[in-house]
Amino acid sequence: MAFKKLHPTIKEFLEHQAIAIPTPFQKASIPVIKSGANIFCTAPENSGKTTALILTTMHKLKCEEIGTAPRAIVVVENNKKAATLYERFLKFTRRTALRVYFADEKAHIDLLKSEIFEGVDVLIATPKMLYKLILAEGLNTTQVKLFCIDDADFLIQKSFSADIISVTQSIQKCQFVMYTEKMHPSLKRFEAYFMSHYKTVTL
DSSP: OGGGGSOHHHHHHHHHTTOOSOOHHHHHHHHHHHTTOOEEEEOOTTSSHHHHHHHHHHHHTTTOOOSSSOSEEEEOSSHHHHHHHHHHHHHHHTTSSOOEEEOOTTSOHHHHHHHHHTOOSEEEEOHHHHHHHHHTTOOOOTTOOEEEETTGGGGGSHHHHHHHHHHHTTOOSOEEEEEESSOOGGGGGGGGTTOTTOEEEEO
């Protein structure tokens, strides 16, 4: 079972929520993600991709609050999806010490910078917002261990992919995981930038 080898705090939460059996996608993907490799995870809608993202992020960070700089970055297509993912994260992390932060595009950049500098473990943002934070020197990427892109199909558009490439150039020694419904050929070009030696999990 994929859930049995997760952090004890995560297992307690899953038991409390009566979630005992992983989806076929979660059973296949979670052990591979835990290995630390760069991964393309491809599965249809409602396969449990986002939940797998949340669980493996929590596991990677050991459900602990450490330092002030983000140790995980999660990228989504737009501000609405970022807000939704933030709420989903909170359902899982509320009883942990993990600090999850949503970089709202509607907020002033100086406010975002000051709040991030106070201490964040998981940062959720759009490509545009991440790029703005980098330009404004409002994001320390030296501690990032995990960089996830949820529903990454949107990166087919060049405007999004350019921001992602610029942001990832500042990140060293990090695991990159992309979740998609379909493996578009254009996504494979990221191997040349940050998805080196990637593995694939396909349902």
